[in-house]
Amino acid sequence: MSVTLSDALELVVRLFLLFNVLAVLALSLVWLERKELGRLQGRVGPTRVGPFGLLQPLADGLKLLMKEDIAPGSSVRLIFFVAPLLVFVPAFVVWVTIPFAGDLVVRNLELGLFFFVSVSVLSIVGLVLAGWSSNSKYAILGSFRSAAQLVSYEIPIIMTILVVAILAGSLDFVAVVDAQASVPYVAIVPLAFVIFLIAGLAEVGRTPFDIYLAESEVVGGPFVEYSGAHWAIFFLAEYVNTFLVGVLGALLFLGGWRWPFDDPPQLAALALLLGKSYLIVVVIFWVRATYPRMRIDQLMSFGWKWLIPLSFAAVVTTAVQMFYGWPQWTLTLMSLGILAVPIYLQLRLQGKPARALARHYAEIAVLVEAKPRPEPEPEEEPEAATGPAPEGASA
């Protein structure tokens, strides 16, 4: 295949446009997060810069770019300064194949789902290198944590994507969206959607899973030593990834730009997709405002003992349904049934300590009752019971 100059130019223009769109999206996410967190906490969020504080992220970005860019003296400078790009480039490259509406895409790769899976994992390398080259114990701890967390939660994401691929019979994003024209996959495989949302949260390090960024433990994780523009690149990557989770959720489970209007015009399709993506992002911020951070052992046990078995169960049920050609509502039923298992177990286990304590107290009560209590002295009891004695009695 020969590449002509005009093709190359067109690609460059498209990538440039994509980069700008992503930057604007990231800025909008920063604003949205601050505003929503503020409202959820009874505050108002940014209000001063621009109308409704809309220009606040721009001002923040400007401030970060003007800041002095410092590298610790003991850092490995080359890797230290390359690591942010190693985090950002995979986050950016994934978007090359994400369709915004129909053919509104930089390049449809036909194997878009596979491309996403293979490229998105690469950012772990950047995080580990950032932590290692900083030569700081917090940074290296944070990068170890990020490696453990991202690798663990990559598996459920891949499994849920596999579910979608099985259902649609294609790894092409457009084909997946077209297959959801009448029924979005969230109605068919709610289990996979829930797993995708939770694992997606962990994958981008949003709050209940922000263990590798934990400010109170590893003071910002791999980014401790970064400042200025390089830190801003990490931040940009984080928000781009957050929005990626929103867009993927919308494309894979909420019907992308097709559902509920079968084939809307391109602009409406774009608005529909963005609206769905922002909906998921809003939920992500909402979760952030609600839950505290998990412990790292909780994170690991949750990932390996719950999410991964559940995601395998989702794949198996989907495959079985497709193989035997059962009607789709059976898959919904199976999905909901499997989803009910962890909910039921959680509800049972939640009351376990309280029930154990109640049993313990019951045993103690038996022991105490078995032993006869010493009788109180009989002399003072009647006097106290009859109330104040007449004055002559005491004298």
Place this chain on the structure above:
Amino acid sequence: MIAGVKGLATTLRWLLRKPVTAHYPEQHLPIQERYMGFPALLTDDTADEPFCTGCMVCVRECPTQCMTAVMHDNPKFVDGSSHRRKIIETFEINLNRCILCGICVDVCAFDAIEMSYEHELASYARTGARADLDLLLSQGRKYMTQTGWQAEAPDRNVAEIALAKKAAADAAKAAAAAASAAEKSNEPASAPESAKEEEENA
């Protein structure tokens, strides 16, 4: 699980609530009745002068030593229109140092100083944080109108008593002089009696 759903519902309810933030320079929260702002000096309307006599007890007790006070003889005491022998001449509070502790109010023997509602005294001048007597009195006046507090006339005007005593003494002296001058004159005791009566009336 249930707790998690409850938590989400709680945060969602906060989203629908009105934010508690008040945008400060444009929007002021109401000042509470017992709010303690910077100290201010109150004015005695019955004598049209400050209550403060410049006794310096607040200056000595101030933990940050933010106050200075100078006392002088009260010109109104001489003609009997005030019962204060001494009155404040200059009073200055360095508001940068003041920690709004209210000790000056507690120790004041004349109830001359009060914690006012003033709290927005920032200025661009380097000396802007110094509150002099005029400013303190005007703030005290403002505080008095805000709280509706009024000075009461003293039940006993020391100045008038002293004036009467002085007049009596002068009269006695004059009478004695007159008596010594006139040696064998008549009733010398009339003047002291009238002075005594005047004293009782006062």
